[in-house]
Amino acid sequence: MTDSNVLIVIPARMAATRLPGKPLADIAGDPMIVHVLRRAQAAKLGEVAVATDSEPIAACVEKAGSRAVMTRADHVSGSDRIFEALQSLDPGARCRIIVNVQGDLPTLAPADIRAALEPLVDPTVDIATLAAEIRRPQELSDPNVVKLVGSPIGPKRLRALYFTRAEAPWGDGPHYHHIGLYAYRRSALERFVALPPSALERREKLEQLRALEAGMRIDAAIVDSVPLGVDTPEDLARARELIVRSR
DSSP: OOOTTEEEEEEEOSOOSSSTTGGGOEETTEEHHHHHHHHHHHTOSSEEEEEESOHHHHHHHHHTTOEEEEOOSOOSSHHHHHHHHHHHHOTTOOOOEEEEOOTTOTTOOHHHHHHTTGGGGSTTOSEEEEEEEOOOGGGGGOTTSOEEEEEEEETTEEEEEEEESSOOSOSSSOOEEEEEEEEEEHHHHHHHHHSOOOHHHHHHTOTHHHHHHTTOOEEEEEESOOOOOOOSHHHHHHHHHHHHHHO
């Protein structure tokens, strides 16, 4: 069963610097973007569409029986791209929650997509996201692993105070890996894309800091594992291995 108030949009582009053309990279017989589509559809939250600036990606999505929306090529973030697509996908503003699922997460669990909406039960939360406890010590100092610093407000929920590429917070206790999936209230997405890039956003190269600096509230649901993000040829080989093994 799906919810007509929820729309999932997957931003996808061909111009990734470390792995160009990755949305169409073959994984176990299907393009990566199709794997992400199927996982988003399996979450059974609402309509799923792809926002892209690439005709080949759009053709691939439509061949798979899903909807693609063409967007401008000059967007600096996935949030900007999904907001443009939203105008075509839902011109009547029927959907109240917009979920941004990255197009390079082919192992993302559908249950985790559903978990991302749970913080929005609280009307004071503007944006919801995901986090998982860091288990490998080497990830603490890895700048490619974004850490969420937050206050626990339940057994499986954090209120985000900061996001950083550095090791944080200091001292004993769990550290959390931020998973870059966002569920926006429609009004929050509209406000977010209208804001200029913030100082800490530019410094850390993390767009979610723009929302925090503007006083918006972000809560995270804590899940058990981190999906593999495909950014390099090595990541792609690992994704192929994981997906073949899971069948």
